[in-house]
Amino acid sequence: MEDCVFCKMFTGEVQTRKVYEERDVIGVLDVAPRFAQxxxxxxxxxxxPQFYDLDxxxxxxxxxxxxxxxxxxxEVFHTPIVSIFSRGISVPTHNHxxxxxxxxEGPIDRVLVAFLAAEIVRQTTPAQLDEIAEKIRTA
Ligand SMILES: [Zn+2]
Structure with a gap:
């Protein structure tokens, strides 16, 4: 893919701060960290496009x-908790x-607190949960 920045990271066309490389997987420091340094x-x-498109x-x-x-x-940030996130909307071309x-106390924590307080959580009934779970289970 000519215009995919992720493909260019693998070929070296885009310079990265690589922190991991093994077989067909690379890890690089994000140049625009949204959740934490x-x-x-x-x-x-x-x-x-998505991680679940991989075999x-x-x-x-x-x-x-x-x-x-x-x-x-x-190890580097002295924290026992490291989180992951994948949505594939801002970069829909390549799994990551x-x-x-x-x-x-970071931005993602504030988002989660806001989410937990949101109407979507408080107004979801057990019957709705049953219905949604059944749809996912039988999809
Ligand atoms: Zn790509």
Whole structure:
């Protein structure tokens, strides 16, 4: 893919601050960390939009990389909690997982607190949960 920045990271056309490379997976320091300093991006080489588009072997490689980078981040930032995030909206072209240290006080923590207080949580009934779970289970 000519215009995919992630593909260019693998070929070296885009310079990165690489923190991990094993088989077809790389981890790089994110140049625009949204959740915390030290946020890294871990991606598999195969050009598919979402992590769940990878086959099981590729997915295992990707998450072995996520684990390795998470442990490195935890060591460097002295935190026992390292979070992951993947939505695939801002960069819909190439699978990737964001990995970042969690302090309990960062932007993502504020988002989670706001989410937990939101109407969507408080107004969801057990019957709705049953209905949604059944739809997902039988999909
Ligand atoms: Zn790509």
């Amino acid at each position: 030290g946020q890294c991006v871990v991606a598999h080489r195969r050009h598919v 099981d072997e590729e997915l295992a490689q990707l998450f072995v990389g996520v684990k390795a980078v998470a442990r490195k981040i935890g 997982i964001l990995v970042f240290p969690a302090t309990g």
